[in-house]
Amino acid sequence: MSLQEAIAADSVNELYSLIEQDENILDHGSQGPFPNTPLHVAAEQGKTKVAMEIATLKPPLARKLNRGGYSPMHLASQKKHYRTVRALMTLDPELVRVRGRGGITPLHFVAGERGDNGWDNVELLELLAEFLSACKSSIEDLTNQCETAVHVAVRTGNSEAFKVLFGWLKRVHLTRILDWKDQNGDTVLHIAAAEKQPEIIKLLIGYTAVKAKNFRGKTALDIFQENPSGDQDLANRSCRLGRRAITPTLSLSQFFSKELTSFEKCANFFRIPDESARNIILIVSSLIAAATYQAALTPSGGYLQDSSSNSMANSTVVTANSSRMATGRTHGARDSIQRGSRLYGYTMLNSLAFFASIATIWATTFTVEANPLFHIPIPLLCLAYSISLTVQNPQDREVVRIYLAVLAVFCLIAVFCVPVLWRVAYTRVRRQIDATRGCVATFDDRKIQHTWQALLIFIILVTLAYF
Incomplete structure (x- = not known):
């Protein structure tokens, strides 16, 4: 039996029998720049079993393009062999990003393809959703016409595929891609x-x-008015939105040529480019914040166990610590044993460490891409x-009240108000920029992920401190 017959029979056993006879059999015809492997x-x-065995034995073959400019996944998609496509994707999700003829990836192909019947269409939509879930970065791949999968879906009139893409973009917070432009600036x-x-x-x-x-030089509103769809409700909504929308006045080069604003300088000052260093700082700061928070709940020396109108009463705890207390002062149960300057110094140093660690967490995770809700806790x-x-x-409330109030107000301003003001200013500037990719800053998922990880670690440590 030849290799072609083994493939046609989808027989894995026959494939390995041929490999035993000729260990280089899979390399025959696989040489050259554009082989048909x-x-x-x-x-x-659509021979899934044999295809998976060959891809497992020879992974580089899955990325090769034949003379037609197609990879194995491209061919399986075109022939509607969706089982084979899914199987190859399980071996390497990045195969979704292989650019073939015209720069089209399997994601582009599925986004622009519509099935011959209802079942085929459902299969294509499911495959599109699986592509997006398996390889998130594939949405940023462009064809040779600088089109994303969203461009392809809209241009081919595939509204169902667009709804899948649009819903996914909203869920992963990547709607900025909707403002990306193709080679015509559309x-x-x-x-x-x-x-x-x-x-x-x-x-x-x-969203756009x-x-x-x-x-x-035309806006979407201009094009809509030149080609009215006949939907009067949509025409009214578009006119109202057009009157309220900010007209972009800056090109990307003009924006980069401007001086940095005070908010941008602040963000650059606190930004730590080294990912590993930022992670270490977040972990250490979280540990310090948790330890100092626990220390505030259990001050040095502990608490008195009873109430008395005389500091020299028959309390063993008071007697043992009578040299540290002012004679004649009353105390109550659960009052701190330390008082006066000692308590004030302890509270001041512990509070400085706590607020310094909180400020470090805030400064390290300060980013315009973060959700403002992160700054509320x-x-x-x-x-x-x-x-x-x-x-x-309670006995020294007046001593620390002013000091703590000032620090608390400072944290409210620094940790909550400043990021909100920065986001408002950033959003306003961004709306004035008309760029091909429509964005100024790059969305950094890892940074946001580490931010929430640090906050989660801190919450867990503080919770454990109570028990």
């Missing part, structure tokens, strides 16, 4: 307006820059710390 043949025929909204797709336009309103211009935690100190030390 055995894996290409198996994928095109965003997804430009294309939807030109193709008279009111359903897609309604979905895009509120309606006054961004293409390379012909931090000032609340600072307030809880301040209140706990005044409750734990």
